[in-house]
Amino acid sequence: MRVSGRAASEMRAVTLETGVNKHAEGSCLARFGDTHVLCTATVEEKVPFWMRNSGQGWITAEYGMLPRSTGTRTDREAAKGRQSGRTQEIQRLIGRSMRAVTDLARMGEMQVRIDCDVLQADGGTRTAAITGAYVALHQAFQKVAGLGLLAAVPLTDTVAAVSCGIVGGEVVLDMDYAEDSTAETDANFVITGNGGLVEIQATAEKTPFEEALFLALLGAARDGVGRLAALQRQVLGLEA
Amino acid sequence: MRVSGRAASEMRAVTLETGVNKHAEGSCLARFGDTHVLCTATVEEKVPFWMRNSGQGWITAEYGMLPRSTGTRTDREAAKGRQSGRTQEIQRLIGRSMRAVTDLARMGEMQVRIDCDVLQADGGTRTAAITGAYVALHQAFQKVAGLGLLAAVPLTDTVAAVSCGIVGGEVVLDMDYAEDSTAETDANFVITGNGGLVEIQATAEKTPFEEALFLALLGAARDGVGRLAALQRQVLGLEA
Amino acid sequence: MRVSGRAASEMRAVTLETGVNKHAEGSCLARFGDTHVLCTATVEEKVPFWMRNSGQGWITAEYGMLPRSTGTRTDREAAKGRQSGRTQEIQRLIGRSMRAVTDLARMGEMQVRIDCDVLQADGGTRTAAITGAYVALHQAFQKVAGLGLLAAVPLTDTVAAVSCGIVGGEVVLDMDYAEDSTAETDANFVITGNGGLVEIQATAEKTPFEEALFLALLGAARDGVGRLAALQRQVLGLEA
């Protein structure tokens, strides 16, 4: 039994609330338990200069944490004048994950900017961000398609993410902060609705891990992402 | 009649939701119509080095806007590596406003950091921030007092803020973004519950204004702040 | 009687010396007692990119203090790599004040950059800066008009600024540093030659202030600005 009372393969309560920003072309407040991430998708007519005249679109992402989203206050990156390595790592991961399920050629020369801002953190902010970002992205494409600027939503699949780890020798799914900070191994999996692997990041926090254990983590993640994908389809009104 | 359908002296629907952050000592989501500002108060044991051994406390504030809080996306200040002049102006104003109703000597050597982050903007973000920040600050002091670290909440009054402006020659209260961007004169008033003036900022956006008009703005603001103060007392459970 | 020996409504000796920079289109060394601010106006053919093809001009301002303009040396902002919030607040105020008396449409697509650099500080640097900046700006417009690039000086009025405060319960005009740092309330007023209000900034430094006191500050400021406007007209050779 985990400290939270959850079973090893039990995720936290997850909600994906859409329409949470009146300006953005797409938006989603992703809640994984006490981790709350506000995701917006902004459509821009201009692609980065190195893509001009390529006929292709681009998706990029930025990530941030509100200073008191964390248990003790984290310095505001805007005030410090630089984004941390962790922030940059996460926002690059979000962008890659979105591009992996997008047919950039079908987007035309348009850019979508994803913003994921953590309002409250309790572990797993990057996985909640990816899961919510997909919903915001899908809505933004729907809106643009509805305006006749795209023939169809240029997404090839859904994509979601979940963390798994080894805590006290046991594989656990969707770690909260308390688990995350004591885990022997910490892994994040980004997986499509059809089960395609998009990104695997597994890190030995203390001692190297065995392949069998890694495969157990992957199996648990597949279960979790399956449930997230179903929820994404539901809030987006997509057929299963 | 204003574009929004409001009467000249009518404020937008205002709500002050507390307990919106599980980590912070105090928190408040201030909504002035479509302007939503998340305010947290963080208590720290350490004051800035220039106050050490003064026996006094300090309150400071930071302000930020989520990139897509605005109608068109605003660049993320953390990514640009610097806070704009507007951001710094607003966060200095929030800090001064909080200190004006705090008895710093009664705080002891402790610091409260206020963070005001705009989730969605539709004009008047600084006034919503000040109004919400006060609620978060009061809660933080209550929490610290409850722990026996302070004899009492060291606040001398409530404080709230509202914008007024001259739009189409008429004095209007609590401008939304559409009004704000066309106003001839734009003013922000920070006023205590007892009617004491804390900060006045009035700016001729196009042509200089007359003293009589300024006094009309001040009168409208007093009305608005009176209603905000009542709401603050209500959500904080203070007697009127 | 004030520490300086001045009466409550007495300003410091003010001089506005023009022609102090051989390169600038307009220049003025504004001295308010021991506060000395060097103001230059630079005319540029290019407006900021967001104004291109608007047919309008723009005026912007920058402000700085020499490191030893202050009683104890202040760190050089260029060496620190960022301008303080105070600096940005002041330079935005100077820019707004100049634009409030300029008919931007009559300027054509041209930009004037005002630079206000404090050579020596003794309180009231922003009000001296605004007062001197107007003189430099007027001269720059005269020069450009003299070259036939403008039909006339596109200024609608003069503009000047003065500080007032409540020190020891009494309203005093044009505070020096010693007064400024002990004032209960500190206010800056930017007012045109015709008495139009351009900007009001009043701040309770310790305790909230009453409306009557504020009106007394405004009255004192009107007196002071009247004298400054007369001096501006005199050094510019304008008829009264």
Add this chain to the structure above:
Amino acid sequence: MRVSGRAASEMRAVTLETGVNKHAEGSCLARFGDTHVLCTATVEEKVPFWMRNSGQGWITAEYGMLPRSTGTRTDREAAKGRQSGRTQEIQRLIGRSMRAVTDLARMGEMQVRIDCDVLQADGGTRTAAITGAYVALHQAFQKVAGLGLLAAVPLTDTVAAVSCGIVGGEVVLDMDYAEDSTAETDANFVITGNGGLVEIQATAEKTPFEEALFLALLGAARDGVGRLAALQRQVLGLEA
């Protein structure tokens, strides 16, 4: 057959040259074909402030590329004033990899700083960096132990890294730049001499990948790291 003429499971010529810096406590020039990374290990008496009095040591890493290490010149990060997200991601990975095989408690309060600077790049700079960094780190610990400041080298295993990818549908080991930039999937594996997994990073560059393919990548990586570990032991004079 690969463009380079190598077989799918064939690594480039790898050399690990030690003693390449007369100042550093440990140094290694790691060459993976045309990828050359200069690694140094610097021992410092002081740990970061957040580790003081913990009785533990710390290892941190920095990574950089010389501007013309790349086919077209890359802007110098020192001149741009910020390190890219990619740079930060890589240096965090190097640091974690070194710490995963170090018994920090046995280090005592001492810090080792690893610097990995890419002199010439042709794909796989991060894996060459990790492989060379381990050699430099081991030497530095040997030197410190030789001085009697450590009872023994506090390393629990060797660690090395290699990239694998799917190019043209085929699993290839140790990609060069031409392969890397066309790979469908790109993965980096950090593995200990005993086969323990330290870090797995696998990314779908174009389309999601299947689990079977991932396992093939892992298998290829294990082969490669086995050869690298043997080379590390050889240059360090360790028994197999």
Add this chain to the structure above:
Amino acid sequence: MRVSGRAASEMRAVTLETGVNKHAEGSCLARFGDTHVLCTATVEEKVPFWMRNSGQGWITAEYGMLPRSTGTRTDREAAKGRQSGRTQEIQRLIGRSMRAVTDLARMGEMQVRIDCDVLQADGGTRTAAITGAYVALHQAFQKVAGLGLLAAVPLTDTVAAVSCGIVGGEVVLDMDYAEDSTAETDANFVITGNGGLVEIQATAEKTPFEEALFLALLGAARDGVGRLAALQRQVLGLEA
């Protein structure tokens, strides 16, 4: 005959005005023709951390140009967020020049900060800065000695600087901007009152120069510095 009408060995009108800043321990406005540099010396009790407990003092310098000191406006370094290479080169030169005539051991653990700010530029700003900085430094030491904090002024000689160049094949002394920007060779000499060489910087702007020409430049500079040294002694009231 030079464009300015000066003879080849004729300097511009030079004045060294002291007492130009009421706060600084020493100050001097150095005017070399239309080049005006305001120099202040600030005495601080604290030396840089790497000199603590050395029993020695330190002198450091900073340099800046007001944006419109130049013919066309130069961007403000504080706004750009970094000092140019030229600025850093000059301020390092000023600091070295002052230290070369100071007995740091006799200073005790005290630091003097020199600030040289160019109010108006017409060539030779660094040489005017050095010449004025010496005067400000001397006054600061006199003031500190007068307070009994130093036994005597710890200066071993005066120091001043002048530029020389080859313009149109001819050696000219103390170049103005027009000459400086067309010179074939540009040299700056920092020389003590007794003729000791402190710093020589000679640069071929277009084609390499011959040793004989260099010696002619040095000879001209000796003449110029002799006159500057006499002026320094005069304004400081030192016997010749």
Add this chain to the structure above:
Amino acid sequence: MRVSGRAASEMRAVTLETGVNKHAEGSCLARFGDTHVLCTATVEEKVPFWMRNSGQGWITAEYGMLPRSTGTRTDREAAKGRQSGRTQEIQRLIGRSMRAVTDLARMGEMQVRIDCDVLQADGGTRTAAITGAYVALHQAFQKVAGLGLLAAVPLTDTVAAVSCGIVGGEVVLDMDYAEDSTAETDANFVITGNGGLVEIQATAEKTPFEEALFLALLGAARDGVGRLAALQRQVLGLEA
């Protein structure tokens, strides 16, 4: 006899190794004893915007030190976010030195970027950098000429640099770090193959120096540069 065992006029072993970077148009690893500087020349089609349509080319240089090139580790400038004054001074010197022997008009509108990165430092890094940079530059021009993009190598002479100093009252050539840090006077000379002077920088580190001593330094430098020029011609296959 010097600590290193060298005679006063004896240089360290100098080698100039070319072809050390497979990407760069020209490259040279310059070794002056234990000082090793990797120099590359990158040819770009675009000149800086202020040179467009001038018909002329441009050469610019950047300089950096690997963190552990020094005896104790130096902070990485990319991590600190700014280049030191020393770095900027040196890279400006390298650029000027290259331009002094280049006929920019014959280059056409093309830019060469020189990068000099210190792999290991033991004094004299800037002189090794200049000496190696010339070789890399020459090779880059040869390559471009070989492609038919230039009629001929647009260099008018070779250029090299050496340091001299006064150590223990004696003139010594090509100082290593131990000498450099104790020298009474430190000078760097940049001289062409034909003996033309390009740059002289001489600094009194402790006490002013006499002209005769300076001329002795210059004489020693001429000897040293003569030997370096011969070596440059040899590695470039130029006739003497």
